[in-house]
Ligand code: HEM
């Protein structure tokens with residue numbers, strides 16, 4: 010077996026065009042007309058991080074209001090808009106697009122040795138639909154009546170034209186339609202890229218786990234998002250065209266909206282989570298100087314999570330009294346098994362490794378710990394008697410914030426890990442570590458009081474609460490945690506400014522395993538000048554360490 | 568190609584069983600219908616890929632012993648740049664805003680969409696941009 014790199018020009022794929030330099034429009038026109046997945050991915054990254062900052066700013070106002078039992082920072086009506094738009098921005102405009110549009114767009118084609126996404130123009134369209142969808146939703150703040158205020162789940166009948174008149178609600182629906190189509194197109198694109206543009210020798214079972222997870226996420230997107238879009242069209246039609254699909258008055262059913270919403274909504278939480286699972290699965294082995302522990306188990310766990318996630322949606326509807334409790338409870342509990350396999354394998358990947366506690370690695374470990382807390386409390390919620398007790402309390406808020414803050418930690422890990430590849434320059438490690446500790450400790454200080462508050466019965470989505478000294482203390486602690494999280498996000502922005510074009514990264518600063526570390530930083534137009542021979546899931550490592558190859562992977566490889 | 572097909576088929580099979588159990592047990596139609604179509608959404612492309620995989624040999628990317636040379640050559644034409652995704656996106660934006668701010672916004676919206684459609688097709692005929 011030979012590991013010499015063979016000269017295959019990525020440009021050879023692009024017939025008639027044989028220069029590494031790409032001659033296209035420059036400046037703003039370049040941004041508007043680009044079909045390069047790396048530039049599109051970077052636009053996605055920047056836009057979604059801006060959304061994180063906007064959503065975070067709203068959250069700080071919410072926590073400011075709740076720092077006192079009868080806060081007067083905002084009115085009750087404004088509070089409703091605040092939590093609705095905070096949730097909507099974070100889930101629809103930050104977490105989703107960041108998960109499958111940002112780093113995924115840049116990294117997936119490179120990890121499988123592809124010159125671009127399969128449908129570059131469609132990829133550009135995805136970004137424009139995402140950007141315009143985000144603008145549409147945010148426009149709500151500037152119309153009379155203000156932004157949507159019925160919670161990010163838009164439950165009927167609260168979201169109908171009688172209870173929520175005004176343009177804000179319609180802008181919310183319109184924005185979701187645009188971002189929904191954007192997601193669907195990204196799903197199509199990633200599936201096609203992974204199915205058709207892999208490099209020679211890159212069999213499915215040699216793909217990096219990050220790419221695997223994005224393939225599965227794309228399949229989930231294709232299954233889930235059309236349902237949401239259909240549901241939104243029906244909601245709009247109820248509001249303006251006189252239908253009664255979700256209203257009892259005309260013979261419709263409000264619970265139908267919940268079924269439709271959560272049939273999208275629970276797969277969505279895995280659409281959000283799996284890409285971050287993938288990121289830390291790339292990072293932990295690299296910084297432990299070991300191959301990933303249990304590669305096939307990881308793939309199997311991802312597929313099982315996806316398969317089960319389509320059959321658990323009504324665990325969000327236990328208290329409606331009209332869903333099949335045992336079915337949804339059993340299915341939800343089963344998801345803990347593949348998730349447990351993943352946690353086990355992450356620990357296995359670190360076990361006895363030479364661990365390098367870089368910022369990316371710290372964020373990854375923080376992800377595992379925080380996600381474990383969120384996952385364990387999820388198991389409690391999957392049991393109907395416990396859910397009856399905690400539904401619509403701060404316990405729920407704490408549960409999903411453990412989960413989603415874990416995703417923020419994972420996302421930061423990804424940015425510190427791949428940032429040098431994308432920009433060509435390192436991020437400052439020391440600021441990164443301070444940022445990590447603030448974010449990690451802040452997250453726990455923020456959520457743990459909420460778990461306790463929830464168990465004591467504090468309802469969610471309330472602008473004021475009874476003047477009980479213990480509740481006040483717990484809420485103040487939670488607000489302190491929120492401020493720590495806010496500062497850590499600012500540190501990230503500062504880090505970008507401080508390390509702007511300071512320390513060139515080189516092609517492979519972390520001694521990475523996968524193909525993106527084989528090409529230059531940033532990669533050339535169409536990604537590769539040459540590719541190594543691919544014989545395992547770690548082609549770059551094999552090439553750089555001929556004496557310590559990963560065991561050949563896949564049937565009769567030699 | 569065969570492994571790709573099998574993933575979709577296995578997922579479809581799992582969803583199918585889940586759908587059957589759920590629908591008969593709960594008699595709740597909304598979820599049953601959605602699961603049913605979810606099953607179809609896996610089985611349909613899955614069987615298409617499977618059908619194809621039986622009609623073609625393994626590709627270089629399916630072959631664990633493939634060398635880089637075996638994949639050299641023409642893969643596809645990738646556009647260097649194109650304005651039409653942007654035009655189409657802005658058209659969709661205007662159409663959605665028409666739902667809120669009045670149907671006059673359909674005029675710029677549809678104009679942009681039609682321009683993007685015609686321009687995009689013409690660009691494709693020319694073999695893409697460089
Ligand atoms: C072991 C896995 C998990 C289980 C068993 C689980 C279970 C649950 C249950 C039963 C609820 C509903 C509680 C209620 O409203 O009364 C819930 C809420 C929630 N979960 Fe999870 N969960 C898991 C993982 C996740 C993940 C991975 C995410 C996100 C990436 C997530 C995000 C959420 C969100 C956003 C809500 C709140 C929805 C709302 O506003 O009502 N969960 N979870």
Ligand SMILES: [Cu+2]
Nearest residue numbers: 275278324325
């Ligand atoms: Cu759920």
